[in-house]
Amino acid sequence: MSWPRSTLSRAAFPACLLLALGACGQTPAPPAAAAMPASAPETIATRSTDVPRNDAPSVTGLDGGAVRTFLVTQYGELAQLQGDWPGTPVAEGLGSDAASREVCAREAIGTPDAPAELLAVCGVPDDAGHATTARIDFFLLRADADTVTAAAHTHADGFGSTGDVADVDVRRFGPRLYGFVVEDGFTGQGITIGNTSLVLPDGDGFKVAATLRSSLDNLGAMAGCAERDDCTPDAAYDLSFELAIDDQGAGAAAWPLRVREQGEACGRRVERTHRVPFDVAAGTWAVPASLQREGCD
Secondary structure, three states, rough: OOOOOOOOOOOOOOOOOOOOOOOOOOOOOOOOOOOOOOOOOOOOOHHHHHOOOOOOOOOOOHHHHHHHHOOOOOOOOOOOOOOOOOOOOOOOOOOOOOOOEEOOOOEEEEEEEEOEEEEEEEEEOOOOOOOOOEEEEEEEEEEOOOEEEEEEEEEEEEOOOOOOOOOOEEEEEOOEEEEEEEEEEEOOEEEEEEEEEEEEEEEEEEEEEEEEEEEEHHHHHHHHHHHHHHOOOOOOOEEEEEEEHHHHHOOOOOOEEEEEEEEEEEEEEEEEEEEEOOEOOOEEEEEOHHHHHOOOO
């Protein structure tokens, strides 16, 4: 089963690297050619929906043409800001997989004195199968004279299935802290697990600072046992987990999370809210086991 990037998806969390996601479907055919958009924005600004309250710092991004030039140095002449392109990366540290790639997240996070952006490039490997994970490159870009350079970068190849992920977005997680939200999922033996992973800059790379459920159900398994007439009483579960950021701490390094869990769990109606604090020493959120489970309990 597969979720396109425009819908909610679920997938297994990578154990090998710092990031990743996906789902099951047809691998999109690469375009015959890619070209730079007719009009590239000079800078980008953080969307108002991503900025909590009215105390968000002013943010400044980078020149669109300079960002596109950076992409060309990493992925070749077909790389572009909009749309996808085929091929193999030309720079080291990006893997050697031939894939159809696109900029799947880009957001301004810098200041007028120090413009910066977070950017993610997602790739669907050629001939991806159900067990094929997506390729995601996470970048923190800064201006260096007249060029754009990567102050931090991580290549991830453990998220998703069928070579794709549901969604990648940039969010504000603290007064001056920005990172990526990666949505992925996986379905196996009638059980569907959706994940949300929070990815933060970490030195010259990135790390997964939290992974928690976004959905959890066994509806496929229940349909199968109903056909066989051997369902266990109260065995069904169908849960959703809504993530919010508690942005009340003006001096916090990173804000805590609030997760609203609701649905049915083996004969019980579930309506509860989890508060997930940030562990400053570890640089991660302390996600409880209940938000990483695979069944009712």
